[in-house]
Amino acid sequence: MERTQRKQHTEITFIVPADHTCGPVSVVGDFNDWRPGVHPLVERPDGCRAVTVKLPSSQRHQFRYLAHGDHWFNEENADGHEGRRP
Structure with missing residues (x-):
């Protein structure tokens, strides 16, 4: 995860490493009403x-990643982990 501070907002880049073989992934959180597929991760070079x-x-x-097969997982570099959201 990378953060870029701007004047009016913060840009958060959610990143899943290449060795994490989980098929299609989206980031799902309170900022998109926990709707899968709103913010899909795109493969980089x-x-x-x-x-x-x-x-x-x-x-x-709060957010988690959702991968193919209804596989939820956390961002290890998040500021914290609270309970279990979906």
Whole structure:
């Protein structure tokens, strides 16, 4: 996960490494009403998959990744992990 601070928002780039073989993946969180497929990760030339989302800088957000086969997983580099959301 990478963060870029802008004047009015923060750009978060969610990244799944190339060696994480899980098929199609989307980032699902409170910023997209937990709707799968709204923010799909796209493969990069190096094989990893990523998507960038603009979020308000002043808020904390919850999210998880959803992969093919209803496989949910966490971002290991997130600021924290609270309970189990979908």
